[in-house]
Amino acid sequence: MAGSTSGNAVVDWIGQYRENRSATDILIDLGPFLMLLILMAIFTATSDVFLTYDNLVGNVMMNSMILLFVALAGTFPILQQSIDLSVASIVSLSGVLTAMLINDFNLGILALVLGILAGTGVGLLNGVVFAKAKIPSFLVTLGSLSVFSGSALLLTGGYSVPFNAPAIRQIAIGQTIPNVPNLVVWGLVFYVLVSLLAWKTTFGRYTYALGENERVADFSGVKVDRYKIGAFVVSGTLCGLAGVLLTARITSATPGMGQGLLLQSIAAIVMGGTALTGGVGGPHRTILGVLVIGVLTNGMNLLGIQSFVQEIILGFVVIFAVALSMDRDKIDVVK
Amino acid sequence: MSADIDTADRDAAEGPDSSVRFRVENIRKEFTNVVALDDVNFELRTGEVVGLVGENGAGKSTLLNVLSGIYQQDQGRIYVDGEEVTITDPLDASRHGIAIVHQEHNVIPNLSGYENLFLEQFPDYSTAGVLDSNRLKREGQDVLDTLGIDLDLEKRVANYSFSDRQMLSIAKAFTETVHTDHPVILLDEPTAGLEEDGRDLLFDRIDDLRDHASFVFVSHELDEVLEISDRIYVLRDGEVVDHLLVEDASEDRLQQSMVGREISEGYYQVSEQRGVTGADTAISVSNLSMDGAFEDVSFDVHEGEIFGICGVMGSGKSELGRVLSGVDDPDGGSIAVGGETVEPGSVHRMVDNGVGYVPKERQSEGTLLYQPLRVNVSLPSLGTDLVADEVPGLGSVPWLIDFDKEDEMAEGVVDRLNVKTPSIESPLIQLSGGNQQKVVLGKNLQREVSVLVMDNVTRGIDVGAKEEVYRILRQLANDGVAMVFIADELPELIGMSNRIGVMHEGEMVDILDAPPGDKPTESEIIKEMI
Numbered sequence: 001m002a003g004s005t006s007g008n009a010v011v012d013w014i015g016q017y018r019e020n021r022s023a024t025d026i027l028i029d030l031g032p033f034l035m036l037l038i039l040m041a042i043f044t045a046t047s048d049v050f051l052t053y054d055n056l057v058g059n060v061m062m063n064s065m066i067l068l069f070v071a072l073a074g075t076f077p078i079l080q081q082s083i084d085l086s087v088a089s090i091v092s093l094s095g096v097l098t099a100m101l102i103n104d105f106n107l108g109i110l111a112l113v114l115g116i117l118a119g120t121g122v123g124l125l126n127g128v129v130f131a132k133a134k135i136p137s138f139l140v141t142l143g144s145l146s147v148f149s150g151s152a153l154l155l156t157g158g159y160s161v162p163f164n165a166p167a168i169r170q171i172a173i174g175q176t177i178p179n180v181p182n183l184v185v186w187g188l189v190f191y192v193l194v195s196l197l198a199w200k201t202t203f204g205r206y207t208y209a210l211g212e213n214e215r216v217a218d219f220s221g222v223k224v225d226r227y228k229i230g231a232f233v234v235s236g237t238l239c240g241l242a243g244v245l246l247t248a249r250i251t252s253a254t255p256g257m258g259q260g261l262l263l264q265s266i267a268a269i270v271m272g273g274t275a276l277t278g279g280v281g282g283p284h285r286t287i288l289g290v291l292v293i294g295v296l297t298n299g300m301n302l303l304g305i306q307s308f309v310q311e312i313i314l315g316f317v318v319i320f321a322v323a324l325s326m327d328r329d330k331i332d333v334v335k
Numbered sequence: 336m337s338a339d340i341d342t343a344d345r346d347a348a349e350g351p352d353s354s355v356r357f358r359v360e361n362i363r364k365e366f367t368n369v370v371a372l373d374d375v376n377f378e379l380r381t382g383e384v385v386g387l388v389g390e391n392g393a394g395k396s397t398l399l400n401v402l403s404g405i406y407q408q409d410q411g412r413i414y415v416d417g418e419e420v421t422i423t424d425p426l427d428a429s430r431h432g433i434a435i436v437h438q439e440h441n442v443i444p445n446l447s448g449y450e451n452l453f454l455e456q457f458p459d460y461s462t463a464g465v466l467d468s469n470r471l472k473r474e475g476q477d478v479l480d481t482l483g484i485d486l487d488l489e490k491r492v493a494n495y496s497f498s499d500r501q502m503l504s505i506a507k508a509f510t511e512t513v514h515t516d517h518p519v520i521l522l523d524e525p526t527a528g529l530e531e532d533g534r535d536l537l538f539d540r541i542d543d544l545r546d547h548a549s550f551v552f553v554s555h556e557l558d559e560v561l562e563i564s565d566r567i568y569v570l571r572d573g574e575v576v577d578h579l580l581v582e583d584a585s586e587d588r589l590q591q592s593m594v595g596r597e598i599s600e601g602y603y604q605v606s607e608q609r610g611v612t613g614a615d616t617a618i619s620v621s622n623l624s625m626d627g628a629f630e631d632v633s634f635d636v637h638e639g640e641i642f643g644i645c646g647v648m649g650s651g652k653s654e655l656g657r658v659l660s661g662v663d664d665p666d667g668g669s670i671a672v673g674g675e676t677v678e679p680g681s682v683h684r685m686v687d688n689g690v691g692y693v694p695k696e697r698q699s700e701g702t703l704l705y706q707p708l709r710v711n712v713s714l715p716s717l718g719t720d721l722v723a724d725e726v727p728g729l730g731s732v733p734w735l736i737d738f739d740k741e742d743e744m745a746e747g748v749v750d751r752l753n754v755k756t757p758s759i760e761s762p763l764i765q766l767s768g769g770n771q772q773k774v775v776l777g778k779n780l781q782r783e784v785s786v787l788v789m790d791n792v793t794r795g796i797d798v799g800a801k802e803e804v805y806r807i808l809r810q811l812a813n814d815g816v817a818m819v820f821i822a823d824e825l826p827e828l829i830g831m832s833n834r835i836g837v838m839h840e841g842e843m844v845d846i847l848d849a850p851p852g853d854k855p856t857e858s859e860i861i862k863e864m865i
Contacts, residue, residue: 202717202734209714212703219662219694219701220715220778221686279705 031324032272032288035317036295043299050302057184064294065187066091066246070258071265071272071286072194073238076231078269079198080210081278082137084235086126087265089148091258094119094243096152099161099253102168112168115244116237122148123236127229137232145262152255160254172249183245190241194234195284203230211278268293271321292321354380355417356549357402357433357519362411364397364573371397373573375411381517384541384550386564386581388557390593390769390797394573395553399521402551403435404428426455432515434508438524442500442507448488449475451503452510478506483543498533501525505540509548521551526559527795530648538563555795557586571595594799602802603830605851607809611637611833616674617817618690618786620659623668628654629841632668636786636817641808643832643849644821647864650838653695656790656821660692661685673785686715691779695790697768701775704764708756709745711763711774716744716781748777752807769800776807787811788819793827805831825857837863 043050050056070087077084098115101107107114122144130140172183198204206227209217218224242261247253268289274281296317300310358378364371372394379385389395400406402413404422412419415431422428425435442451449471453460460467475488484502492500505520512518522541526534541550541563554560560567567584569577569592577592614637623632629651636642646652657663659670664680671677672688679685682692694700703711717736745759752773756766763771772792779787792808793801808818808831822828828835835847837860845863847855 200736202736205710205713205717205736208706209703209710212705213699215700216703217714218682219660219692221683221782222714223683279703 028273028324032285032292032321035271035292035321035324036288039292039295039299039317043295043302047299047302050299053179055298055302057180060291060294060298061184061187062181063298064290065183066242067261067264067268067293068187068191068287068290069238069242069245070261071268071290072191072283073235073242074265075194075269075272075274075281075283075286076198076207076234077137078211078266078274078276079207079278079282080228080231081214081276082130082228082231083141083266083276084123084126084232085138085141085262086122086145086148087235087239088258088261089145089152090119090122090236090239091243091246091261092152092253092255093122093148094240095247095253095257096156096161096255098244098247099163100155102165103161103163108165108168112171112244112248115247116240119240119243120233120237123233123239124229126236127232130232131225131228149255149258156253156255158255160252162252165251168248169251172245183249186245190238191283191287194238195282197234198282198284203227207231208279208282211280213279264293267318267322271318289321292317356381356383356415356517358414359402359408360412360414362398362401362408362413364394364401364406364408371573372401372408375570375573375575377568377575379519379549379551381549382545383565384545384552384563386560386567387551387553387570388555388560388567388589388593389570390767390799393570393593393797395570396523397573398570399435399523399551399553402428402519403433403521405435429455429511430514432512432518433521434511434518435521435523436501436504436508436525438527442492442503444493445491447491448486448495448503451492452478452488452507454507455511456513475510478510482506482509482540482547484540496533498529498536501529501533501537502540505544518548519551520548521553523553524555525552526554526556534559555797557589560589561586569593590798593797603805603827604809605830605854607813608641608833608851609639609812610850611640614638614640614815617672618659618819619671619674621669621671623655623658623665623670625651625654625658625663625665629838629843632838632843634836634843634846636819638785638815638817639812640833641812641818641820641831643828643835644819644838645823645825645828645835645860645864646838649840650864651841652821652838653790655838656692656695656788656819659685659819660690660694660788662692662694686782689783689785691715691782691784691787693775693779693787693789693792695794697772697775697795702763702771705762707760707762708749708754708766708774709741709759712745712748712759712778712781713741715778744781748774748781752777753803767800769796769803772796772800772804773807776804780811784816786817786819788821790821791823792820793822793824801827825860829854829857829860835860839864 040051070091074084074087094115097118098111101111101114105111126137126141126144129135130137170182172181174182176182177185198207206217206222209222210224210227214224243258246257269286270276271289271292272281272285272287274285293314296314297310300313305313355378360376362372362375362377375394375398377398387395387398397406401408402422404425404427407423413422414420420431422431422433428434443454446454449468452475453471457466460471472488479486479488484506486495486499486502486506492503495503508520509518525537529537541552552560552563561581561584564581566578566580567589568575569589571593576595577589579588616635617638617640619635621633624630632655634642644652644655654663658665658679661679661682661684669676670679672690675688677684677688685692698704703714713736742759748754749756749759754766754770754773754777756770763774766774776792793804796804812818820828820831829849832849835849835855836843837845837847847860849855
């Protein structure tokens with residue numbers, strides 16, 4: 001009985017969905033799925049190892065998780081039609097802070113908490129300067145990117161900070177659930193939490209509203225500054241988390257450890273279907289973009305494609321995937 | 336009334352067939368779930384001005400978009416000079432001599448007048464990629480001289496007045512269709528936003544240009560349509576329901592055809608107007624000033640009272656509304672709501688104190704067009720415990736959204752304000768202007784409001800929807816809500832208000848009583864406005 005009711009609910013939901021979406025909308029919704037399926041089909045056909053549990057979980061998922069955190073982080077400012085360019089530098093900064101707190105001050109687990117809070121703090125700083133001083137987020141975070149990565153270099157003198165703490169390493173690579181590395185569990189748990197944050201909370205709702213039309217939200221009495229700052233706090237916190245987990249995984253931190261994550265995360269966000277013009281998409285979709293990049297990188301490694309060539313192919317796939325997932329009808333002018 | 340004019344009239348109206356410049360037959364256009372145009376027949380003869388009227392969502396814009404090549408019809412044929420043509424895009428339309436002048440004039444502000452005039456033809460005016468500006472200026476001036484339009488083409492369009500931009504857009508319609516000697520020009524609500532002078536000038540130009548062009552004139556202002564048109568088509572629900580010569584038309588007849596029924600007596604429901612003697616003061620404004628906008632404005636509005644504010648453009652009435660709603664910060668004076676002084680300059684502070692705001696620009700200030708109706712309705716009420724009594728709160732945890740209760744709230748607005756929408760999940764862009772406006776009103780009523788500030792609440796919505804908005808406002812007044820009712824339309828202002836504050840050059844020069852049965856006349860008010 002209960003089964004049939006929920007079955008009906010699904011049918012209702014699909015019916016309502018189709019009523020309100022045009023054929024192009026549906027194609028765009030499915031675009032990143034299609035992309036992922038195509039890539040997986042190609043690699044399944046060309047490589048024996050690709051479609052094995054060990055490869056999919058141990059390599060594809062495991063290697064995508066840090067990017068997932070950073071991409072989830074960047075989704076919130078982008079949904080609000082802002083952008084956080086400092087994500088990768090926050091990963092580096094909180095990573096080296098964590099490593100130094102473990103190494104030099106022996107803080108252990110507490111170091112991890114402080115590393116995350118450092119991310120929250122610099123996110124708050126970004127948000128306050130952006131919302132209160134009314135400086136475009138692009139410029140605020142372009143500047144803070146430099147400040148944060150410079151600080152990471154200054155703290156470490158440019159060297160990496162290794163440490164010896166097997167217990168901390170287990171947080172990332174241990175297997176509390178058999179055959180599933182903890183890092184993957186962390187990633188999926190936060191994926192669900194962050195998706196709920198966007199879908200079910202006032203903060204999430206106002207994030208979409210701000211992205212579509214801030215003036216309308218303002219005129220409706222929404223405390224817009226609070227939610228604009230909130231997006232950067234969420235972004236900073238998730239990047240802090242990414243930095244801490246990456247540090248735990250490799251039991252070392254370098255001031256350049258976040259390198260490459262900024263562009264990859266923006267590509268993942270947009271491929272997932274969150275437009276840079278704000279208001280549409282969401283973190284629940286960002287994971288698709290992350291997996292496209294993860295599957296592609298892994299597949300190309302398996303096929304033994306040279307890493308310089310990989311970079312070129314990745315670029316083409318990003319452009320193609322964005323073309324599939326973007327609703328150009330709703331954008332007046334593409335710039 | 337039958338949709339066709341009878342044969343005698345038709346002959347008289349049409350004259351010889353050869354003069355038919357442009358004709359469409361059995362046009363049908365469908366969008367997802369909506370038939371926007373159904374079996375529309377329409378023609379335009381050389382030198383004619385044809386009026387096109389209808390409520391919001393009746394299909395006027397869709398028809399113009401089909402004619403100008405922005406949309407393609409699903410069925411039906413288009414004839415230009417008796418020959419069937421297919422119009423694939425706007426450029427194609429201009430090749431066939433059809434050009435559209437949009438409400439938001441399609442000019443680029445940071446270019447000069449003559450550059451705008453020939454924007455599409457730059458390749459024809461350049462040698463090896465270098466633009467021949469002198470030739471542009473010369474030929475631009477020639478075009479203006481032929482059309483009898485007076486503009487400074489050297490100026491950047493950003494420095495043009497609204498009316499000048501419109502004249503430039505009309506001249507541009509001629510340059511776009513330069514290869515036909517008699518273009519068809521579609522004017523989409525050209526008088527919206529024009530002052531009296533600009534309107535007169537526009538009508539003079541249209542009259543003079545009959546030798547050069549034919550016009551389709553779309554407007555919500557029926558008196559204007561009657562003044563300028565030779566023939567009038569009335570659209571309702573995507574069909575031509577009436578087609579008549581201007582001699583046979585009257586505002587009443589047009590309104591009836593548009594709405595499909597007779598407008599009920601007491602349009603403004605004046606008999607419902609509440610007396611407010613002895614009622615408590617809901618909002619009190621003292622010595623409010625904003626530099627460059629208004630000076631030393633003071634008034635009180637009582638519970639259940641509708642306080643009208645009028646004035647010409649630039650009198651400061653809209654700015655006053657923006658300060659009362661918290662959008663703008665005043666330079667002096669104070670606002671008290673329910674006896675307590677509220678620090679101005681923030682919308683959310685005003686909202687928290689029970690002041691709702693219906694802004695003037697519905698689309699850019701009032702609605703999230705691509706979000707569902709449900710989301711628009713709950714927007715001001717999320718995460719607050721100030722939700723109005725009759726709707727349940729949105730959940731016990733303020734930062735979590737209870738979707739069931741949100742649905743209930745949205746359904747409530749749809750029922751109570753009679754919003755026509757496919758469902759509460761429909762994005763607002765799928766609704767007509769009038770229904771969008773009801774949503775803007777409705778979302779403001781989901782929180783405890785004691786004061787509602789409205790700036791031209793019925794702007795750009797049709798007769799039927801207006802009547803419903805008036806009904807809703809009367810009901811709100813009955814519930815004790817005080818309203819600041821800023822309006823450009825005097826009959827509406829007079830009909831709805833208990834008292835009327837007249838603004839002139841930033842000062843509130845008079846406050847007139849407007850009790851039922853003893854309303855001031857339009858001329859009495861105009862005298863004080865200017």
